[in-house]
Structure formats: C-alpha cells, structure tokens
Amino acid sequence: MANPVERMANPVEIRTLTSSDEFPEWLRAVSTGFFRGPTVGEKEVAARALGTELDRIQGAYDGGRCVGTFRTLRQSLTVPGGAVLPACAVSGVTVSPTHRRRGLLSRMMANALGAAKERGEVCASLIAAEYPIYGRYGFGPATWTTEWEVLIARTGLDRRYAGPADLGDGGRVDLVDAAEFRAQMPAVHERFRTGAQRQGAIDRDGKWWRTATGDLRFPDDGFTPAFHAVYRDADGQPQGGVTYTSDDVWQAKQPEQTVTVRDLFATTAAGEAALWRFVLAMDWVLRVRTGCRAPDDVLPLLLPDPRAARTVTHADWLWIRPLDVPRMLAARSYAVEGSLVLEVRDKDGYAGGRFKLEAAGPEGGAQCAATREDPELSLDVAELGALFLGDESAVRLAALGRLAEHREGAAERAEVLFRTARRPWCQDVF
Numbered sequence: 085m086a087n088p089v090e091r092m093a094n095p096v097e098i099r100t101l102t103s104s105d106e107f108p109e110w111l112r113a114v115s116t117g118f119f120r121g122p123t124v125g126e127k128e129v130a131a132r133a134l135g136t137e138l139d140r141i142q143g144a145y146d147g148g149r150c151v152g153t154f155r156t157l158r159q160s161l162t163v164p165g166g167a168v169l170p171a172c173a174v175s176g177v178t179v180s181p182t183h184r185r186r187g188l189l190s191r192m193m194a195n196a197l198g199a200a201k202e203r204g205e206v207c208a209s210l211i212a213a214e215y216p217i218y219g220r221y222g223f224g225p226a227t228w229t230t231e232w233e234v235l236i237a238r239t240g241l242d243r244r245y246a247g248p249a250d251l252g253d254g255g256r257v258d259l260v261d262a263a264e265f266r267a268q269m270p271a272v273h274e275r276f277r278t279g280a281q282r283q284g285a286i287d288r289d290g291k292w293w294r295t296a297t298g299d300l301r302f303p304d305d306g307f308t309p310a311f312h313a314v315y316r317d318a319d320g321q322p323q324g325g326v327t328y329t330s331d332d333v334w335q336a337k338q339p340e341q342t343v344t345v346r347d348l349f350a351t352t353a354a355g356e357a358a359l360w361r362f363v364l365a366m367d368w369v370l371r372v373r374t375g376c377r378a379p380d381d382v383l384p385l386l387l388p389d390p391r392a393a394r395t396v397t398h399a400d401w402l403w404i405r406p407l408d409v410p411r412m413l414a415a416r417s418y419a420v421e422g423s424l425v426l427e428v429r430d431k432d433g434y435a436g437g438r439f440k441l442e443a444a445g446p447e448g449g450a451q452c453a454a455t456r457e458d459p460e461l462s463l464d465v466a467e468l469g470a471l472f473l474g475d476e477s478a479v480r481l482a483a484l485g486r487l488a489e490h491r492e493g494a495a496e497r498a499e500v501l502f503r504t505a506r507r508p509w510c511q512d513v514f
C-alpha cells in the first residue's frame with residue numbers, strides 16, 4: 085500500500101488525451117493492464133488508432149507514465165422491437181498493477197458517465213472482465229452467452245446428407261473469399277441487427293469488418309485466416325453468413341478436425357438453419373465449437389440428439405447502465421398492454437426518479453415520463469439495466485430482494501411486460 089503522504093504529494097492526474105502523440109503511451113498502458121505485453125509496435129499503434137476519438141479516451145498519469153486507461157465508443161444498441169438507441173460503449177479499462185485500489189477506475193468512470201449523459205447517450209454498455217467490478221457503478225448484466233461443443237458422431241445427423249444441395253428451400257450456401265465477405269456482409273448485418281430479430285445486437289463499423297476478415301492486421305495480432313460462406317435465399321439475395329476456422333488435426337490416419345465458428349448470423353430462420361447445417365455436415369470434422377451464441381440459439385434443437393451439443397461456457401455478456409430511463413423504456417416494445425410506476429434509485433444521480441411506463445402492446449409503442457403517482461415497484465438502476473433487454477426476470481429479482489413490490493402483483497406485471505420471446509444476444513466484443 086502506498087504511503088498516503090506520498091500519494092498526496094504525487095496525485096495522479098486523470099484527463100482525456102489532447103494529441104494523437106499521446107496514443108502510443110496510452111496503448112502501452114492498455115497492453116500492460118491486459119497482460120498482452122510490455123510494449124506495442126508501430127503497426128499495432130497505427131491499426132488501433134484508426135477511428136479513435138481523443139476526447140473519448142482518458143488516461144491516468146503519474147509523472148509522465150500512463151497508469152490507467154479508459155475509453156468510450158459510440159454504439160448503436162438494438163432494443164426489443166428493433167429500435168436502435170445511442171449507447172456509450174466502455175472499453176480499454178485498465179489500471180496499472182502499481183496503482184490499483186486507489187480509486188482510479190471510479191474517477192474515470194464518473195468522468196465517462198457524466199460525459200455520456202451530457203452527450204445524450206441513453207445508456208452505457210460494457211463486457212466485464214470480472215463480474216464483481218461494475219455493479220457498483222450502476223451496470224447490470226443484460227445479456228448472457230452460451231458456447232457449445234458439438235460432437236458430430238453423437239448428433240444423429242445422417243452423414244450421407246449432401247449439405248447445401250439438400251436444403252430444400254431453394255437457398256444455397258457458397259464459400260467466398262474474405263474480400264467478398266467484407267463487401268457483402270455489412271449490409272446483411274445491418275438488416276439483421278435492425279430487423280427486430282435480436283435485441284442486444286450492436287453495430288459493426290468498417291474497421292470491425294476489416295479486422296474480422298484479416299484486412300487490418302499487425303504483427304502478433306493472433307489472427308488466424310478463416311473460411312467464409314454466404315447463404316443466399318431462393319431469389320439469390322444474401323441473407324446470412326458464417327466465418328469459421330479448422331485446426332487440421334489428424335490422429336492415426338484419421339481426420340479429427342475441430343471447426344470453430346467465429347461468426348454466424350442470418351436475417352431469416354431458414355438462413356440460420358442452413359448455415360448451421362452447412363457447418364455440421366463437413367467431412368473430416370469431429371467436433372464443432374459454436375463460439376458465443378444466444379443462450380436460446382436454435383442449434384441444439386436442430387440436432388436429432390440435442391445432448392450432442394455440450395455447454396462449455398455460459399456467462400454474463402453485455403452489461404447495461406441506464407442513463408435516461410424515459411427514453412430507454414419508451415424506445416422498446418412490450419409483449420402486452422399495461423402500465424407500471426417504477427421508482428429507480430441511482431446513487432450517482434444520472435438516472436434516478438419515479439417514472440410511469442405505459443405500453444400499448446406489441447405493435448402500439450410505449451410512453452414513459454416522470455410521475456408523482458405512488459410507486460408500484462422500486463429497484464436500483466443496475467437492476468433496471470438487467471431487465472431492460474428482456475433477459476432478466478422481475479419475479480426472480482423480487483425473490484432475491486433486489487426489487488421491492490409496493491403493490492401486490494407488480495413484479496409479475498413487470499415480468500410479463502419486460503420479458504421477450506427470444507432472449508437478447510450481443511454477438512460482439514468491444
């Protein structure tokens with residue numbers, strides 16, 4: 085523990101970057117904090133600098149050395165019903181091992197949430213390295229993710245199945261190179277994420293697609309070139325795609341490949357099933373690892389024996405921190421007509437208050453505004469973050485004592501209002 089007198093003599097300064105010349109030292113600190121390595125090469129700096137906004141990047145400085153990092157990104161978040169909201173995505177959070185537990189993260193978080201609120205971003209989002217860090221700042225786990233490993237021999241799938249030729253829906257799957265995938269898939273993904281299929285989806289910019297397809301690289305970036313395939317419907321329109329790698333393992337003259345899916349999405353159920361069937365039908369493949377999917381992905385039930393898909397990871401994924409409750413709640417759709425008066429507590433003062441939600445049912449939109457009516461439910465802002473995309477259960481939170489009912493049955497009403505038919509899914513890391 086540092087001597088408190090020393091600390092006062094050398095206070096750590098926290099500020100946003102003022103010049104791109106400061107970016108390499110900032111990135112060196114990120115790399116150290118994430119145990120990636122003590123130095124960062126020029127090509128990595130150039131690649132990671134693309135698209136950065138200096139006034140969204142904070143550094144904590146002790147003397148000339150950067151000892152803490154925090155950045156935010158503009159993000160577009162899909163909510164139930166398909167509307168998109170401006171969110172403040174938090175990323176690159178590190179504090180040097182020499183400066184931990186002295187409140188640096190808390191100071192950077194306060195700056196970032198204050199700035200997001202001023203910019204009119206309705207919530208903040210992040211993917212937490214460790215569960216216990218962010219609840220204290222008003223974030224709640226809003227989406228979960230599941231990864232399966234499928235043992236092909238146990239699936240009961242007929243190995244004589246011919247793959248795409250057997251789809252029966254007039255569609256087809258074609259292998260394409262990285263450049264074609266990069267050219268075709270951004271538009272499909274835009275339709276996917278705004279098409280009300282899956283709340284929790286986030287936008288992917290040009291840099292995302294270049295990185296994902298190996299067009300933006302730097303030495304030791306850990307990238308493995310992948311295979312890409314596109315699903316086209318009977319009219320020849322691209323409706324989905326898959327990116328996968330294979331490890332090329334052979335044992336005793338037998339092929340024992342593991343295929344790992346890096347990305348798979350489609351705008352139609354037929355496209356999604358076709359892409360899975362394509363991946364599962366490849367010769368030489370012993371097992372398929374699915375990558376991070378929605379917990380209610382169709383995959384296991386596509387198999388004659390769903391137990392052939394073994395869960396290897398199930399964990400919280402996207403965390404949401406409400407900043408503007410009326411805008412958030414009015415933007416999403418609700419499965420039924422109903423109203424609810426919520427008392428939201430926010431010790432940091434960004435989003436608290438008493439609000440009345442009035443939902444007109446699945447097609448009718450919703451309104452939400454401050455009210456003086458008696459509250460029916462009260463909860464912390466982090467719990468509202470967990471409920472927002474429809475994945476958490478209000479009744480479960482009430483059972484845990486994290487949500488208080490002031491009118492009998494209010495938690496059940498919230499349950500019916502907030503829950504969604506399909507679970508939210510954020511497929512990306514940021």
Ligand SMILES: CC(C)(COP(=O)(O)OP(=O)(O)OC[C@H]1O[C@@H](n2cnc3c(N)ncnc32)[C@H](O)[C@@H]1OP(=O)(O)O)[C@@H](O)C(=O)NCCC(=O)NCCS
Pocket residue numbers: 117118177178179180183184185186187188189190191211212213214216217220
């Ligand atoms: C997580 C990390 C950024 C925290 O930074 P920090 O400056 O030590 O955090 P603070 O001193 O502001 O801590 C604020 C509070 O959070 C708690 N906290 C911080 N990190 C925590 C952790 N990993 N687990 C549990 N509690 C944690 C602190 O104990 C403190 O609690 P208190 O308010 O009750 O005293 C830092 O430990 C780190 O760089 N870890 C490795 C990289 C990482 O995990 N980054 C996050 C990526 S999403």
